[in-house]
Amino acid sequence: MLKSAINCVKLHSKICVNLQSIRCLQLTPDYTQNSYKVTRGNYNLLKDRHVDFFQSLLGKERVLMDENDLERYNVDWYKQVRGKGQIVIKPKTTDEVSKILAFCNDNRLAVCPQGGNTCVSGASVPVFDEIILCTDLMNEIIHLDENSGVLVCQAGCILQNLNNYVSEKNLLLPLDLGSKGSCHIGGNVSTNAGGLRLLRYGSLHGNVLGIEAVKADGEVIDCLNTLKKDNTGYHLHHLFIGSEGTLGFVTKVAIQCPTQSKAISLAFLGLNSYEDVIKTFLQAKLELGEILSAVEVLDTPSMELVNEHLKLNSPIGNHNFYLLLETKGSNEEHDQDKLNKFLELVLNKKLVVDGTATTEPTKYNAIWSIRERLPEAFALDGYVYNYDLTLALEDYYKLVSELRDHVGDRSHRVFGFGHLGDGNLHLQVSAIDFSNEFKDYIDSFVYKRVKELNGSISAEHGVGFLKAPYLNLVKHKSSVSLMRSLKNLMDPNGILNPYKVLPY
Amino acid sequence: MLKSAINCVKLHSKICVNLQSIRCLQLTPDYTQNSYKVTRGNYNLLKDRHVDFFQSLLGKERVLMDENDLERYNVDWYKQVRGKGQIVIKPKTTDEVSKILAFCNDNRLAVCPQGGNTCVSGASVPVFDEIILCTDLMNEIIHLDENSGVLVCQAGCILQNLNNYVSEKNLLLPLDLGSKGSCHIGGNVSTNAGGLRLLRYGSLHGNVLGIEAVKADGEVIDCLNTLKKDNTGYHLHHLFIGSEGTLGFVTKVAIQCPTQSKAISLAFLGLNSYEDVIKTFLQAKLELGEILSAVEVLDTPSMELVNEHLKLNSPIGNHNFYLLLETKGSNEEHDQDKLNKFLELVLNKKLVVDGTATTEPTKYNAIWSIRERLPEAFALDGYVYNYDLTLALEDYYKLVSELRDHVGDRSHRVFGFGHLGDGNLHLQVSAIDFSNEFKDYIDSFVYKRVKELNGSISAEHGVGFLKAPYLNLVKHKSSVSLMRSLKNLMDPNGILNPYKVLPY
Structure with missing residues (x-):
């Protein structure tokens, strides 16, 4: 039985996590150049005359060089990689960016573009001493x-x-x-x-x-x-x-930007097996059709994690799997009718053991928090090895179980969650601390299996620095060759974000 | 008042126009090389030894050289352009395409790729004697x-x-x-x-x-x-x-491929002014939201045209403008409820003068025919100069009126219709026959105005041969330069579809 009736609300302000304000608590990692087998490219070192140019263009306040200021631009949020960038430059206009890059290109200075530095593949921080070109002040x-x-x-x-x-x-x-x-x-x-x-x-x-x-x-x-x-x-x-x-x-x-929907509903369901998760998802596609707006899955360890570290509780007790289904539509009554019929159907078919549905903002936010604050919780569970994969639905959770067997008691926990609707699995392994050997042990297993299963080793997080060595494994030779040609065409000196995407 | 109640139907098989079977009735145009200022590139002429290679690879039956066979591959559907290709090659596999292109590249033979030859910008037929490489048999x-x-x-x-x-x-x-x-x-x-x-x-x-x-x-x-x-x-x-x-x-x-919707409805509305068209469209976005699946507009001359040449009638009498709104959703009752409420609203607001709504297949097809068979009707109205533009909604119909004034009685008629929901206007001018001077007269006016209005001179039809000279007008120099670099990188001998897209 559903634990909550669906109520009418107009406003939704889903919780917003400012990652910078809750910086990952784990230890600052060693410098990437020490942890990984990577050789510095033939770029020039930063000289006073370079700094003079940047300061004359932007003023001193938009050119950061103090070591304390630099730290947060050199380390990624998950604390997987750490650069030794000695300067952060903050342009405000396209013209400034143009002048900076032309200068860097002429002077063979490598550049690391950076936005909010929330990348989890190590693309947004320097590998060596690249100049950090940051969009902080380009916010118009x-x-x-x-x-x-x-x-x-x-x-x-x-x-x-x-x-x-x-x-x-x-x-x-x-x-x-x-x-x-x-x-x-x-x-x-x-x-x-x-x-x-x-x-x-x-x-x-x-x-x-x-x-x-x-x-x-x-x-x-x-x-x-x-x-x-x-x-x-x-x-x-x-x-x-x-x-x-x-x-x-x-x-x-x-x-x-699409038009906002007038009505939003959220269902949170408990299920016994992954097989039931798939069946429930396919049923949702049929019954909810055009109003289905998110389909997320979590496993037991993920739920235990947010409970342990963030004191967030499942609103429907403990289950093997949890499905979060969101609908957005233009007519609240119609959407509630569709959602209720769908829930009745999957409960009657015994695909779903228990569930709750809501449109009430506090409850809506509380449920979304369980899913959205997972990255925070991971950061509190030791060092986290994270994988962002796409797999066919029939293979999606199989890999989580296989990896669990593979790592055994070498990890705290292995977590499987993600955007089920897109076949996108976030597979995470938490351990006491970082070890290159353990990383290789997991990497080689995961990437080999994903390749065998015709999946993607990076669904949405990109290749960055951390996955660059694996590009040749998953892409055809002719494709990688064309990528290199494009890179040479558009950046012949290779100054833009070196050691990223293409194998270094 | 609505003239038809909404009825329940399950199957929709919208009319399918096989353009090849209703070939445009206007006269075969002169050869493109005679009609346009274009110089043949430095490619080799087709020799017997080339033909021998193609025939040995594919067999004689997949290499067409008979003049009668070639005609339909050399002329586009609107009969705007005509090539002098002497050979049509029909590979079945990627490997065959690879061998053919490698051979053509080694022998500096220009190639015109061709699919169904329904392009209206002259991209799909040769300009001179390019080899026609056709996907007819790659249909697995x-x-x-x-x-x-x-x-x-x-x-x-x-x-x-x-x-x-x-x-x-x-x-x-x-x-x-x-x-x-x-x-x-x-x-x-x-x-x-x-x-x-x-x-x-x-x-x-x-x-x-x-x-x-x-x-x-x-x-x-x-x-x-x-x-x-x-x-x-x-x-x-x-x-x-x-x-x-x-x-x-x-x-x-x-x-x-998205999931098919269980319910489909169609509304056909008559309106007094273009201003009312916009207001009705914006209201439809709000009220129909996620079930809105098509928003098409037609003006009076377009309706008169299909009536005259194809004997298709407006089901709601004559109006200045017609809007076709289609909805697709997962629950028929909900969709009908939304559509009825929307129609009541726009009729009450006097935005819409008259309208009909249906889910009944015959009527649904009959209404869609009015919109979809317009290209057939144009082909029967003399020579048609066609423009495929995107404009901001406030400028969308203004240009049709301006062009009507500009051409005066030099044309039969000027038509404005298209995908209003995407800001995509199909602007057509029919005249007795083709004239280079008249084409330039319209082209220069339309392209100048579209540029002034920050629109696009090719919303969906591409650049092809006919719009290539205008690329520099609408794209920044640095963009065109990057396009040329990409072309040189990927096709250094320029054998693939020469004289198309990039200014020749």
């Missing part, structure tokens, strides 16, 4: 067309701020991530971020209409189209979506 | 994953056939075009075709998950990803979406 919202819903803004706007802005016009951003309180839209686009809304609104390749980016040599590529349809010439902006700052530095983004 | 459906809805097929599959295939599994293709009975999916992808379902399901950049393509030198680029999320390396398949066969020859496509 340029235009919102209320008729078409197209938003144009600078790359450094924080996702949550953009969402708040467009929500006043009854719109929403087509992506939503746990890190939305910190991540920058430029970073989202550069890494082709996926997240919680992809199921409903599709990927950034479909939603980003235009981009302005600066090439390594400082040339500005203005393909900031704001129209829903524009088939004039090659669709250049897709080059910058998901290339993780290695082909260009994104400075502006045009993105289409 | 390779795999359909029923859980994820991902379809993998060869490039030569006809869109309608694919749709029929997946409909048996309760799925549909995310694109729908008037030419669906003829066009090939490889051509759709290569031209980033838009069409009637873009409003609901988004663009091909969002829906095509992977592509296999052959580069000019014969190298196969296998990026045929079939997962909804895969962020490993550069997203190469986007290079081939919308580059109109100039960067590679698409051989296979993986595309995600």
Whole structure:
């Protein structure tokens, strides 16, 4: 039986985690250059005359060099990697970015583009002493067309701020991530971020209409189209979506924002087996159709984790699996009717053991917190090895069980959760501390199995530094060769985000 | 008052126009090389030894050289352009395409890729004597994953056939075009075709998950990803979406297919003014939300045209503007309720003068025919100059009126219709016959105004041959320069679809 009737609410302000304010509590890692077999490229070292140029262009206050200031720009949020960048530069305009990159290119200085530094693949911090070119101050919202819903803004706007802005016009951003309180839209686009809304609104390749980016040599590529349809010439902006700052530095983004739904409901279900999870999901696609907006799954260890570290409780007792189903629609009565019929069906079929459904904001937020605050909880559970995979639904949870057997008591726990609706599994292993040998032990097992199962070793987190060595494993030789040609074409000196994406 | 109550139906088989079977009735045009200022590139002429190679590879029956056979491959459907290709080659496999292109590249033979030859920008036929490399026989459906809805097929599959295939599994293709009975999916992808379902399901950049393509030198680029999320390396398949066969020859496509809706309704509305059209559209977005699946507009001349040439009548009498609104949803009762409330609202507000709504298949098809058979009707109205534009909604119809004034009695009629929901206007001018001078007269006016209004000169039809001279007008110099660099990188001898997309 459902534990809660569905009530009417108009406002939803889902919890927003500012990752910077709850920095991961684990120890600062060793420098990446010490932990990994990677050789510094043939770039020049930062000299006083370089610093003089940057300071003369931006003023001293936008050029950080104090060691204490630099730390948070050199270490990623999960504390997996640590660079030795000696300078952080904060441009405000495209023209400044253009001048900085032209100078760096002329002087063979390597550059690490950085947004909110929430990347979990090590793309957003230097590997050695790359100059950190940061979008912190590029946070202007340029235009919102209320008729078409197209938003144009600078790359450094924080996702949550953009969402708040467009929500006043009854719109929403087509992506939503746990890190939305910190991540920058430029970073989202550069890494082709996926997240919680992809199921409903599709990927950034479909939603980003235009981009302005600066090439390594400082040339500005203005393909900031704001129209829903524009088939004039090659669709250049897709080059910058998901290339993780290695082909260009994104400075502006045009993105289409769908109309906000009038009604939102959330169901949280307890299930006995993964088989029942799949059957319930397929039933939800049929019964909820166009109003289905998120389908997330969690396993027992994930629920125990948030309970232990964050004191968040399951509202429906303990089960082997939990499904979170969100609906968004234009008519509350219709949506409630659909959701109730669906729940009745899956309860009668005994696919679901217990469940609760709500539209009440406090409860809605409390349930979403369980899913969205998982990264916080992981950070409190020792060192976390994380994998972001796509697998066919029939293989999705199989790999979690296999990995659990593989690591045995060498880990605290192995967790499986993620965006089931997209086949996207977040597979995490927590252990006391980092060990290169243990990392290799898990990596080789996971990547080998994912390849065998025709899955993806990076569903939404990108390749970054940490997965670059595996690119050859999962991509065809001709594809990697074409990627290298593109890199050489657009950044012949290789100054933009070196050691990332392409195998180093 | 509504003239028809909404009735329950389960099956919809919208009319399918096979463009090849109703070939445009206007006269065969002069050869493109005579009509346009274009100079043949430095390619070799076809020799017997080349023909011997193709025949030895494919057999004589897959190498067409008879003049009568060649005609339909050399002339586009609208009879705007005419090539002098002397040979049509029909590979069946990727390996054959690879061998053919490698040979052509080694022998400096120019190649024109061709799918269903339904392009209206002159991309799909030769300009001079390019070899026509046709996907007619590459029509194998390779795999359909029923859980994820991902379809993998060869490039030569006809869109309608694919749709029929997946409909048996309760799925549909995310694109729908008037030419669906003829066009090939490889051509759709290569031209980033838009069409009637873009409003609901988004663009091909969002829906095509992977592509296999052959580069000019014969190298196969296998990026045929079939997962909804895969962020490993550069997203190469986007290079081939919308580059109109100039960067590679698409051989296979993986595309995600949404679940078919259980309920479909159609409303056809008569309105007094374009201002009311906009207001009604915005109201529809609010009231119909997630079930809105198509929003098409027609003006009076368009309606008169289909009435005159095809004897199709408006089911609601004559009005200044007509709006066609389609809804697709998972619950018929809910959809009807939403649509009825919306119609009551816009009738009460006097935004709509008259209207009819239906779910009954015959009536549904009859109404859609008015919109979908417009290309047939144009072909019977003399020579048609056609423009495919995107404009902000406030400028959308203004341009039609301005052009009407500009051409005066030099044209039969000026028509404005299109995908209002995407801001996509099809602006057509019919005249007795083709005149280069008149074409320039219209072109220069339309393109200048579209640029002033920050619109697009090709919303969904691509650049092809006909719009290539205007690329520099609408794109930034640095963007065109990057496009040229990409072309040189991927096709250094320029053998793939020369004189198309990039200014010749």
